[in-house]
Amino acid sequence: MPKWVTNSRFLRWVKKTSPYQIFVARALQRKTTEVWYGISALPVAMATAWWIGSLNPVLDIKDMDAREGVVTEVNSGGHRTSGSIVLKLNQEGLVRYRAPTAHKYSQTITGKRVVVWSQSEISVFGRNNVLYQLEFDGEYIINYEDAESRRKTMQENDVLVIVLLLVLGLIPLVRVWWVNKNPTGGK
Structure with a gap:
């Protein structure tokens, strides 16, 4: 750290505060504190991701972007990622859509209109075009009705889930505070 930061009046003041003494000075003398901080960070990160996902409105099918094109590629996505489908559109070229269940129909729809x-949805990893309904030969292979009720239920529970995750993230910090609140470190 630069000398002007380590010798600053503000830094000396921060080191004298009670939260600094409890959560940094005394807490980091214990071997398990970093584990408790890690346990606390996981639900907070999950709450952040859930909050970002909750920013996406649940649209009716008539309000979604409908496009017609030829399927050039269908990816299963592997073990931990969502699958995708690539369409060749007349005006826009190739467009990739996130489509978790499209790989089941890859043999049927590849090369077909x-x-x-x-x-378009925002996530922790940026914006994605998410496919909710796919029509092939007049039949809905992927039907939005299956996902719409689940999405509406999730949207109704967004605030509850986010608050619950933040409370779960706070519990390990309360434990760190409880153990380190006294200058001697005792209970």
Whole structure:
């Protein structure tokens, strides 16, 4: 750290405060404190991701972006990632859609003309076009009705889940505070 930071009046004042003494000076003398901080960080990160996901509105199918194109590629996505489908559109070229269940139909739809209904959504990893309905030969292979009720239920519970995750993230910090609140470190 630069000398002007380590010798600053503000830094000396911060080191004298009670939260600094409890959560840094005394807490980091214990071997388990970093584990408790890690346990606390996981639900807070999950709450942040859930909050970002809650910013996406649940649209009716008529409000979604409907496009027609030829399927050029269908990816299963592997073990931990969502699958995707790539459409060749007349005006826009190639467009990739996140489509978790599209790989089941890869043999059927690859190289064929389909109509997709999608929504642009924001996530922790940025913006994605998410495919919610896919029509092939007049039949809905992926139907939005299956996902719509689940999305509405999740949206109704967003605030509850976020608050619950933040409380779960606070519990380990309360434990760190309880153990380190006295200058001697005792209970």
